[in-house]
Each structure stands twice: as C-alpha cells, then as structure tokens.
Amino acid sequence: MSNAIDIDQVRHIGVLSRIELTDDQARELAGQLGAIVEYFGKLNELDTDGVEPMAHAVETHNVLAGDTPGESLTPDEALANAAARDGDFFKVPKVIGDS
Amino acid sequence: MNGIVGLSTVELSGAIATGEVSASGALEAYLEAIDKLEPQVHAYNEVLVDHARTTATEIDAARAAGRPLGPLAGIPIAVKDNMCTAYGKTTCSSKILANFKAPYTATAVEKLHAAGAVVIGKANLDEFAMGSSTENSATKATRNPWDTARVPGGSSGGSAACVSARLAAAALGSDTGGSIRQPAAFCGVVGLKPTYGRVSRYGLVAYGSSLDQIGPLTVDVSDAALLTAVIAGHDTRDSTSADRGVEDYLAEVDTPIENLRIGLPDEFFTDALDPGIGEAIARAAGLYKDAGSEIVNVSLPHSRIDADAEGNLSSYAVACYYIVAMSEASSNLARYDGVHYGHRGEKDVEGIVELFSRSRAEGFGPEVVRRIMLGTYTLSSGYYDAYYNKALKVRRLIKNDFDRAFEKCDVLLCPTSPTTAFEIGEKTDDPLTMYLADIYTISVNLAGLPGVSIPVGLDAGGLPVGMQLIGPPFSESAILRAARMYEKISGVTRLVPEIART
Numbered sequence: 001m002s003n004a005i006d007i008d009q010v011r012h013i014g015v016l017s018r019i020e021l022t023d024d025q026a027r028e029l030a031g032q033l034g035a036i037v038e039y040f041g042k043l044n045e046l047d048t049d050g051v052e053p054m055a056h057a058v059e060t061h062n063v064l065a066g067d068t069p070g071e072s073l074t075p076d077e078a079l080a081n082a083a084a085r086d087g088d089f090f091k092v093p094k095v096i097g098d099s
Numbered sequence: 100m101n102g103i104v105g106l107s108t109v110e111l112s113g114a115i116a117t118g119e120v121s122a123s124g125a126l127e128a129y130l131e132a133i134d135k136l137e138p139q140v141h142a143y144n145e146v147l148v149d150h151a152r153t154t155a156t157e158i159d160a161a162r163a164a165g166r167p168l169g170p171l172a173g174i175p176i177a178v179k180d181n182m183c184t185a186y187g188k189t190t191c192s193s194k195i196l197a198n199f200k201a202p203y204t205a206t207a208v209e210k211l212h213a214a215g216a217v218v219i220g221k222a223n224l225d226e227f228a229m230g231s232s233t234e235n236s237a238t239k240a241t242r243n244p245w246d247t248a249r250v251p252g253g254s255s256g257g258s259a260a261c262v263s264a265r266l267a268a269a270a271l272g273s274d275t276g277g278s279i280r281q282p283a284a285f286c287g288v289v290g291l292k293p294t295y296g297r298v299s300r301y302g303l304v305a306y307g308s309s310l311d312q313i314g315p316l317t318v319d320v321s322d323a324a325l326l327t328a329v330i331a332g333h334d335t336r337d338s339t340s341a342d343r344g345v346e347d348y349l350a351e352v353d354t355p356i357e358n359l360r361i362g363l364p365d366e367f368f369t370d371a372l373d374p375g376i377g378e379a380i381a382r383a384a385g386l387y388k389d390a391g392s393e394i395v396n397v398s399l400p401h402s403r404i405d406a407d408a409e410g411n412l413s414s415y416a417v418a419c420y421y422i423v424a425m426s427e428a429s430s431n432l433a434r435y436d437g438v439h440y441g442h443r444g445e446k447d448v449e450g451i452v453e454l455f456s457r458s459r460a461e462g463f464g465p466e467v468v469r470r471i472m473l474g475t476y477t478l479s480s481g482y483y484d485a486y487y488n489k490a491l492k493v494r495r496l497i498k499n500d501f502d503r504a505f506e507k508c509d510v511l512l513c514p515t516s517p518t519t520a521f522e523i524g525e526k527t528d529d530p531l532t533m534y535l536a537d538i539y540t541i542s543v544n545l546a547g548l549p550g551v552s553i554p555v556g557l558d559a560g561g562l563p564v565g566m567q568l569i570g571p572p573f574s575e576s577a578i579l580r581a582a583r584m585y586e587k588i589s590g591v592t593r594l595v596p597e598i599a600r601t
Contacts, residue, residue, distance in 0.1 A: 019472070020459075025468075035531055039417075043489050043493050051492040060296075073203075083445070090439060
C-alpha cells in the first residue's frame with residue numbers, strides 16, 4: 001500500500017471532480033490512486049529539459065468554420081434527455097447560496 | 100455456421116450486388132446466428148431488429164428499382180455503443196447514460212448508412228471505453244468466443260466478439276490506447292486504428308480527445324480496407340479531422356509491397372513478452388523475409404518494455420499514456436452533470452453541486468471514477484507540471500523515436516498484446532495490472548499513427564495470437580497491404596472459433 005496519496009487528498013480530489021465518496025471508497029481509492037501515481041513517477045527517470053510539450057500528435061492550426069447559419073437541435077430535441085424540464089429550460093435545484 | 104455468415108464483407112457485398120442474396124436474407128441469417136450464440140457471447144447491448152429490418156427492406160427495394168447500391172449495401176454491421184445513433188440507445192455501457200437517446204448520428208456511422216450498411220446492433224464495451232477486457236461494462240461481461248471463460252479484450256470487446264463469432268459481418272470500434280487492436284488480437288480478427296484525424300470523431304462519445312480514433316474490426320484484411328475507405332475522410336464537424344483525400348484501400352490491398360522493409364523494435368522483444376507470442380512474431384518475420392522483405396532492427400527507447408524479477412511490466416509509454424488519457428477524460432466527462440442528459444441522483448439533494456456530485460457518484464462505475472479523479476489530480480494546481488506537462492514532453496520523445504525508426508523501415512512489426520486472452524476476473528483486482536495489457540498499443544495512439552492487428556495464428560492453448568503492423572501517419576494503405584501479404588504467405592486468415600463452426 002502506497003502513501004503517495006492520503007485519504008484527505010482523495011476527499012479533496014473527489015470534491016474537485018464532483019463525485020461523492022463514501023468513507024470506504026475514499027480509503028480504497030487512496031491505496032489504488034497512490035499506487036498509480038507512484039507508477040507515473042517513473043517519468044522522472046527521463047531528462048526532458050528543453051523538450052517541447054506535445055498535446056496533439058497531428059499539429060493542427062486554428063480551424064475556423066464559416067459563419068453560416070445551419071440546422072441545429074430544436075428545444076424539444078435538446079431537452080429530450082433532461083431529467084427535469086420547465087418549459088424550454090433545464091430544471092435544477094437552487095443554485096444561489098450553494099458553495 | 101450457415102453459408103451467409105461464413106462470407107466476408109467483400110464477398111457478401113458481391114453476392115448482394117448480383118442479387119444472389121438479398122439484404123433482408125443476409126440480415127435474417129445474422130439474426131438467426133445472434134439468437135443462437137448471443138446468450139453465450141453477450142456481445143451486444145442492443146440488437147436493433149426493427150431498425151435493421153427496415154433498412155434491409157429499403158436496400159432491397161432500391162436494388163429492385165435499379166438504383167445504384169453503395170459498397171456496403173445490405174451488410175449487417177455492429178457499432179460500438181459509444182457512437183451516437185439517432186435510433187436505439189447510446190449508453191457507453193454506463194449507468195449514467197443507461198437511457199440516453201442521441202439526437203444525431205456520428206459521422207462514421209452516417210458514412211456506413213450512405214454506403215448502404217445495415218446497423219444491426221450496438222456492441223458492448225468497457226464503460227466509456229475505459230478498460231482492456233470489457234469487464235468494466237455496467238451492462239454485462241462479454242465472453243471471448245474462443246473460450247467463454249476468457250475476456251474478449253477491450254474496450255471494443257463487444258465489437259471484436261461479434262465479428263469473431265460471426266454475429267455481424269463487421270464492426271466499428273474505437274481505439275484510445277489499443278481498444279480496437281487488443282480485442283481484435285484476443286478474438287482472432289483484424290482491427291485497424293487509423294491515423295489520428297483520418298476518421299471523424301464527430302458523434303463518438305469523447306474519452307481522450309487527442310488519442311481517440313474510430314476504426315473497423317473485420318474477419319480479414321480486405322474487409323478492413325473496404326471499411327476504412329468508407330468511414331475515412333474530412334469532416335467539418337470535427338476540427339481535428341484531416342483535410343486530405345482518401346485512397347481506395349481495397350483496390351490497392353492485394354498488391355504486395357516490393358522490397359518491404361520491416362522494422363522490429365528492439366525494446367518490444369524483452370523478457371516481458373510471453374515466449375509463445377515472441378516465437379509467433381519471429382516466425383511471422385521469417386515468413387516475410389522468405390517472401391523477399393527486408394527485416395531491420397530499430398529502436399524505440401521511450402516505449403521500452405521491462406519486467407522486474409516478479410514479472411511486473413513497466414514502460415514510460417504506459418505512464419505517459421495514462422496521464423494524458425486520464426487528464427483528457429477528467430475534462431471530457433465533466434459534462435455528465437445530471438442536468439442536460441443522463442442519470443440524475445436527487446434524493447435529498449439540497450443544491451446544485453450536491454446534485455452534480457450525487458449524480459456522478461451513482462452513475463459512474465469504479466474505473467471511470469478512478470480515471471476522472473486521477474486526471475483531476477494530474478491537472479490540478481501544484482501537480483500540473485510534475486505530471487501532465489511532463490507527460491506531454493515524454494509524448495514528444497515517444498513520437499520522435501517513431502520518426503527516426505521510419506527513416507529505416509516502411510512498417511514496424513510487433514506483438515499486439517503481451518499475452519493472449521486472460522480469464523474473466525483475472526485482473527480486475529488490480530487496476531494497474533490491467534493498464535499493462537495495452538503496453539504494445541498505446542505508443543501508437545500517443546504518436547497518432549495507424550496500426551493494424553491481424554491474427555498470426557493460435558497458441559498452444561488454441562487461443563488467437565495477434566501481431567501488429569504500424570506505419571507512419573496516413574500510411575493505412577501500406578500497413579493494409581503488408582498485412583494482406585502476411586495473410587497470403589502464411590495462409591492464416593478468417594479464423595473461426597469452434598462455437599461458430601456448427
């Protein structure tokens with residue numbers, strides 16, 4: 001069992017990821033994520049000074065679409081998979097006052 | 100195996116074009132095979148019987164009316180269930196999308212339709228394509244048709260299993276780190292991952308956007324050539340799609356490459372490799388050599404595969420790949436919020452953040468949670484440079500290795516996977532062990548290259564062994580031709596598992 005990531009860090013990452021975790025889950029994840037992060041550390045064996053980071057294998061430049069109107073989803077299509085709707089809006093619990 | 104499902108896509112297409120077989124007749128033959136074998140294989144999340152019958156009837160009517168037929172007219176094809184279809188459901192084998200009905204169809208699938216194909220069903224996968232065995236599916240565990248106690252590989256395990264068991268003439272899969280090639284190897288079929296940008300990703304549910312590509316799984320190399328030509332091409336709806344013409348891969352595939360130079364990467368043939376697989380690849384290289392190809396040794400130092408005394412594998416490429424893929428996944432999967440679509444967890448929820456967090460906790464399976472959390476971690480303040488940026492630098496070193504290797508050879512030859520299909524449950528306890536199943540395939544995604552896995556034969560236990568041919572960007576034609584050369588010189592092609600033979 002690795003301690004590269006402790007249980008408080010797991011809870012914090014859970015908050016950042018917007019995923020609720022039970023205590024049992026957090027404990028199990030601390031071990032699993034820690035072992036994987038430790039494995040990631042293997043990259044530190046490599047000297048990467050002066051190497052340009054590569055986010056994409058095929059270096060594409062800005063691709064711009066013409067500013068031409070086209071068909072898009074109707075409100076009913078866009079809302080068809082929503083758990084709750086109110087008229088043409090997505091319905092959610094209160095937002096103001098929440099952290 | 101009845102006559103029709105024993106045909107390849109190219110053959111069935113010919114039989115439908117001449118009227119020898121009708122599209123409806125072909126479909127019914129496959130539906131009959133599904134009735135018989137699907138209860139053992141579990142390849143499909145959904146068999147689209149009504150949609151397929153309607154489409155097949157339309158194809159037959161078009162032929163009767165003398166209208167021109169597309170190259171896949173009447174061919175029953177399975178589509179991995181992470182590609183949007185405006186019919187049936189698109190679940191990604193996740194609870195969070197269990198009831199999702201996509202409002203539009205992915206470009207690659209639209210291209211199948213335009214070519215006359217009949218989409219017969221949506222194939223099972225590891226949830227959100229995250230896995231190497233299809234055991235991470237929230238729907239079911241797909242079985243390997245060669246041995247139903249074993250996994251089909253993943254994440255396109257449903258696609259590979261249904262082609263292997265002849266429950267579809269061909270299938271589409273997606274490949275982020277090996278998810279087409281590794282299951283193709285495990286199930287004894289052909290699987291091609293095109294060059295990044297060759298096939299539009301529009302309508303493919305995003306996992307690792309700089310790595311994901313759609314490609315075909317087929318019973319032989321000619322079929323892979325045909326399907327790749329159909330689905331490839333520029334698409335303005337995917338800004339990373341390559342704006343260049345598509346070759347007629349099928350017309351070219353039978354022409355051998357003269358003086359083919361095949362590179363064997365030294366770092367891929369270490370103690371980490373199962374000896375049976377190593378011997379199979381060496382035999383394949385020998386056959387190429389006897390047929391006039393030149394075998395050269397090349398080096399991919401940053402993709403090196405090592406094994407420690409306990410047999411634990413390691414590779415820089417694996418670490419690099421998982422950092423990049425998980426970082427991209429954590430960003431892409433932020434869209435599942437219980438608001439716009441997908442599962443909503445709302446019991447006793449007070450506010451919006453709690454709604455997001457509850458919906459995601461209830462909807463995502465354990466592997467998806469791990470990857471989102473690790474990606475969130477590697478992108479978070481204080482760790483971004485140490486992990487994400489470091490991985491992007493290593494990614495360039497990996498790509499540079501390939502560029503240098505292709506100065507000395509036309510294609511690379513290596514195993515697809517370090518082992519043959521493993522048993523269900525064998526690797527589920529340790530996520531890291533499962534990640535290493537991709538050790539031979541992930542560098543190709545990081546470098547954006549095309550790669551094809553074809554069966555090299557069976558191992559001593561009767562399980563299929565796959566070999567991988569890798570080429571420079573946009574060399575699909577060359578790797579397909581090289582793969583077809585192997586089929587011809589070895590005679591190994593169209594392997595059929597026992598289960599589908601009767």
